Amino acid sequence: MKVRVFRGYEIDEYWTNIAQRIADRMREKYKLDFPNIDYYFVSLDEMASIVATHGWIVFPSSWEEGQRYYLNKIKQKLIGESIIEIVVPSYSEKRNTPIKAYINSSYNDVAKKLVIAHVLGHAHIYKNNVLSRRFKIEDPISFFYRLLQKINEYEILYGEEEVQEFIENIKHLSTLIDLYPSVKIQKETTSLSQKEKRKAMEKFLIKEKDKIPKRKEYDILKFLEKYAPLEKWQRDLLKSYRKLFYFLYSTGSIKILHEGFSSLVELIYFLDSDEEELPIKEWISYAELSAQRELPLGSLIIKEDFNPYFLGFKLLMHGLIKLATGEYNKEFLEEKTKWYERISREDLKDIINKPEFIEAWRKILDKVNTYDDFLLIKNLFDLEFFNSVARKHYFVYEGENYLWYKKIVVSRSYKDILTTFLFSSYNLKLPRVYIPRGGGEYNKKENEDRGELLLVQDTSFPEMLGIQRKQLTLYEKNEKIVLEALYKIWKKPVNIKTFDVEFEPKKNVSATSWFFSTIFGVWHPEMLPSLEERSGKIIEVIDRFDGNKFEKIKIK
Amino acid sequence: MSLPMDPVGSAKIKYKRKLKRDREKASSIDFPYKDDEKIKILRIPFFEIEVLEYGPRERHEGISEEWKYPDKGMGTPGIGVGGTGSTSSDTGAPLPGSGLPVSPLYSPSQIGKDGKFAGIIPVDPITGKPVEENVNIDEIATELELELLKPTKVVTEYDIEFPGIGKTGPESLLEWNETLLTNIERQLLFKKIIERKIKNLDEEKEELVREFESGKVKEANYLIEVDRIERSKANLERLFKTLPENPFRVGRIEREDKRYLVPEFTPIMYKGAVIMFIRDISGSITQDQLKTSQKLSRWIEEWVRKFYSDTKLIYILHNYDAWEVEREKYYGVVESGGGTRFASAYDIVINIFTGKDYPRETKEKKTLNPDETDVYIVQITDGFGQSYNDEIKPLKEILPKITRFCYVQEDFDSTISDFKEFLEKEFKEYGRKGALRTTSIKGYEDEYIKKAMKDLFGRKK
Known part of the structure; x- marks a missing residue:
């Protein structure tokens, strides 16, 4: 596999040699598998424009990309934010074109070396992960x-x-x-008798x-x-x-895996190298930087409040240790989970070169090749992981997404955190909607080729995870905009079948309690709704947009 | 750009166009930042593309806010970061939702009582400069006039033309086309000359033979002559062979080939006035008064730019001290402070006239000859300065030199300064001539601004 490092149009031979050496070592010793890679050292301004187009050098342009560019520029200018690296799978296997990785040229040499190793992790997933190839565009x-x-x-x-x-x-x-998408399974063909064949034909006709x-x-x-x-x-x-x-x-559905695995590769490379290659002095400044690492601004996928680098890295580390020891006991946990923080470099090398570790690493690679975020969390987020890592870091909140002061911490239990993680990694935490059979002919009149459009919200999977229905309502402000957009394309009224939570305030208020509340300015207990009333009643509704106004129709 | 191509390309223009069209629809992101120990805000318009997502429904009327999320299990669950023992370096800051940045500089203590930040000014997202509102000056423009009494012309710049081409000049003015042409011409000519010379030699030889046959020339002389002719002919032919076959191919460029542009300088004359703004930003000035002085100078500037495009503008700020500033700084002032003294600003004007240096934040020192150009001074203040007699000392020196002194007094409160009346009384003669005009202004609404402008620059009746 060839690796090249570019500065502008020219190949930087010094860095190409280094990158090739790193790539060769990671391939031979740690069995990483990746196509050709082109690294580019780019300036901050170039980084802003690359991030604006999700990393592609050619991208269909609309105002959205322009906005992202200016936001990036302003963030760089004011907060001093700089994105370390961005990788795109711009290769076609037929033509064997290389993956492209853009690296911020303003970091020191150690950082650059570590980022070069980091990119190898991304490249491995792009090539091998089943799910990353599912919707891949060829070239x-x-x-x-x-x-x-x-x-x-x-x-x-x-x-x-x-x-x-x-x-x-x-x-x-x-x-x-x-x-x-559902996978079609072909039934085994059996030989039919003449009668059966005729019957089938009649049905068809x-x-x-x-x-x-x-x-x-x-x-x-x-x-x-x-x-x-x-x-x-x-x-x-x-x-x-x-x-x-x-x-x-x-x-987006393999984000945690992507970032976690790449961080892990970075760590393995660091452990495997010596003082000459990666002087510890410079590494510290890089470590400070990477601690603040975030996803690029304005990325399509961000809907979570947690850092995918951290979660993915910790989960895979946990898996690695568990596989290497074969068992999981508390003593080991306390000593070994922080082994890379305490012991000397020589000891670390010994650990890495042990056959158990190499065996465990192979198993982790198998998982990386087949998992997505959902499976990663489902299989590796176990009770031990929760006790050692997650208990300190995560909680479940409810409330509006973006406003921290409106968030209410609801739970810290293992089960709740796990279900919430699973819920947010399923379908990118977006509601699933389908058109039922005949949904394009809803309220169809005679002599028309198509009727109104009917969509139905599908909550079956989140409900299976144990999330309540009233937590899954559609955000009405956005829903209206989407309905309008749908109307512009369908050009006939659009309906969406969903549900709402109905509250019924107390109607029979006695005169004394009314008097009490007006004088003291406090709700009289009688006026407050009961617990049942407060939690509301779920009703099914159809939201309808007919080109002029929105309507909410209750279904009885 | 060292990348093969610009990936964003036309998207920047499309975003700017979208901004122009739908600015009202945009939500905004605020970036607070510190500049000169003041907190300023960069307000960036932000367009979001809404998609279907989980979230709250709109509630029926009559339901109290508190009841929206009364119990566990009402909102969509999410994962938060935090808790005991977690270090921020492990987890990082919480990620923004749908691209809205959470600024680390933000803290609630920086917000004022009315919920706004201290130094809020609308800023352009692309240039980072303050946004200027559109000023429609056409309504009152017919009633205004900037008198240009001093017709003397002043040379400001030179217009350069290149009317001719010469054989000498600096290398920067080398004319390539002409040089190449002369090169080719010279080669063509050289070839022709050699051909002609060879022909002449042939003719000479023929004549020599004829004379030798008729017996006019002796044999010895004849042989010597023939030898000379043939030798020079061979030399010429050798030279001819070295010349390129195609004369239109550029050969080596000699010094004699070089042709240079000959420049001619014509001075550009300009006729226009200079307007000096003196703006009071001392502690006694309120936010409304600041707004007023900003708006009035902006309107005057717009009017002058539109109808008297050659006019130059100088901006001076003052509290107890005075200093000259760039235009952006002049309009960017958001907070007032310090004592008040007008004379410090007048001193700057005198220094500009005499050519001495003065306190400034600008790059170049300005000098002016008031005998050659019309100078207008616009002073905007609330009128509470030091003792009046001290203040007007430098004015006595200035007033005879300039075209007009415009004094604007911001009378907002019940306590009104009488500096205006004092000025009118002291410089009665100038007032009669029109070299001093005063007005008072009571608010930053359009009508007040228009009235003030008419008072200061209205046509003479």
């Missing part, structure tokens, strides 16, 4: 280039404003895709006219692409953007 750069050209062409033909408006409209619907859609459809963008009354260019853009959304969101 993304040329896909984006084609899309960019298309947009430019349509902007000339139909006007920039109209095209950009349409794209923005699609972006509101970007989450209405199916990240968990008499079958009623197909409904729109034929069966439950989770991929709503696909449905719209097929049935919505769109112009040719709009359909074309919708198709391309759907592909793009799948690509972007699918990387």
Whole structure:
């Protein structure tokens, strides 16, 4: 595998040698598997523009990317924030084009070496992880280039404003895709008798006219692409953007694994090297930096309040130690979980070179190749991990996402934390919505080819995890915007079947209690609703938008 | 840019266009930062793309706020970071939701009583400079006039033209096209000359042969002559071979080939006035008065820029001391403080006239000849200074030299300074001539600003 380091257009031979040496060692000794990699040392300004486009050198442009660029610039200027590295899987296996990694050139040599090792972890996952390959676009750069050209062409033909408006409209619907497509299993064919064959044929012939859609459809963008009354260019853009959304969101479902594993590779490289290669003095300044590491600003995927680097790293470390020792006892925990913080470098090398460790490392690689975030948490977040690490760091809160002062700490128990982690790593913590069979013909009148659109919220999986229904309501402000966006594409009224929590304040208030509350300014106990009333009653509703106004229809 | 191409490209322009169109719809992110020990805010408009997500429903009317999340299990659960024994370096700051940054500089103690930050000014997200509101001056522009009494022209810049081409000059003015042409021309000419010379030699030889046959020339002389001709012919032919076959190929450029542009300088004359703003930012000035002086100078500036584009502007701030500032700093003042003395500002004006240095935050020192240019001074203050006789001492020196002194007094409170009346009384003659105009202003609403402008720059009747 070839590794190159670029500064601008030129290959930096000194750093190429170093990077090649690191890559060779990690491949041979720790069995990492990655394609060719091109590293680029870039300046802060270049970093801002690369982060704005999620790391791609070519990207379909809209105002969103421009906004992200300026936000990054301002953050760099005011807070001094700088992103260390960004990696993109811009390779096609057919042509064997390299992965591209952009590294901030302003860090010291030790940091650069560690980041080079860090990138190897990302590259390994891009190549080997099953889930990262599920929605992969073959040769993304040329896909984006084609899309960019298309947009430019349509902007000339139909006007920039109209095209950009349409794209923005699609972006509101970007989450209405199916990240968990059902896999078709082919039944074994058995030989049928003549009679049975005829019966089957008859069934097929008499079958009623197909409904729109034929069966439950989770991929709503696909449905719209097929049935919505769109112009040719709009359909074309919708198709391309759907592909793009799948690509972007699918990387979000292995975020913890990605960052955790790369941090682990970084650590292993550090442990394996000697004082000459990585002087400890410089390493400390880098460690301070990496402690503040965050996800890039404005990334599509951020919905969590926890740091994926930390969680992923700790989970995989936990797995590694558990696999290396074969058992898990408390004494070992206390001594060995912090082994890399206490003992000397020579001792560390001995540990790493033990056959048990190498065996355990192989098993971890197997897990990395097959897991996504959900499985990682489900399989490695056990009671021991909770007691040793998670108990100190995590709690469950409820309330609005972004306002810390509105958060209420609800629980610190193992079970609650685990379910919440699982809940937030499933479907990127976004609600799942589907179109039921015949959902495109809702309230259809005669002589019409299609009716209104009906969506249904699916809460079956979170409810299976043990999360209550009233915790899963749709955010109404955003829901209205999404309905509007859907209406613009479907061009007929749009409905979404969901549920609401209804409160009924006390109506029969006695005169004395009313008098009491007005004089003292305090609620009289009689006026307060009972516990049952306060927790509310779940009712099923259909939210409807008919082009002019929103309506909430209760279902009895 | 050392990257092969700019990935953001036209997205920057699209964002700017979106900003222009939908600024009102944008929510904003505030970045508080410290500049000169003052907390300022960079307010960045932010557009969000809303998608379907979990969250609260809108509640029915009549339900108290507290009841929205009364019990466990009402909101969508999330994972928080914190608790006992956790170190911030392990976990990092909580990640922002959907790209909204949580600034580490933010702390509630920096907010004022009214919920606003101390030094709040709208700032452009891209340039980082204060945003200027649009000023529509056309309404009253017909009633205003900037008198330009001193017609003397002053040379400010030179316009450079290149009318000719010469054989000498500095290397920076080398004209390549001409140089190459002369090079080719010279080669063509050289070739022709050699050809002509060879032809001449041939003719000479023929004539020599004819003369030898007729017996005019002796044999010995004849042989010597023929030898000379043939030798020089061979020399010329050798030289001819060395020349390039295609004369239009550029050969070696000699010094004689070089051609240079000949510059001609024509001075640009300009006729315009200079307006000096003197703005009071002492402790007695309230926020409203600050706003007023900012708005008034902004309006005057806009009017002058539109109708008298050659006019130059000088900005002076003062409390007890005075100093000259750049334009952005002048408008960026958000807090007032210190004592008041007008004379310090007047001293700066005198120094500008005499060419001495003065306190300033600008890069270059300004000098002016008031005999050649029209100078307007606009002073905006609340009128509470030191003793009046001391204050107007430098004014007595200034007033005869300048075109007009405009004095604006901000009378907001019940206590009103009588410095305005004192000025009018002291400089009665100038007032009659129109070299002194005074006005008082009572608020920063448009009507007051318009009235003040009419008072200061209205046409003579």
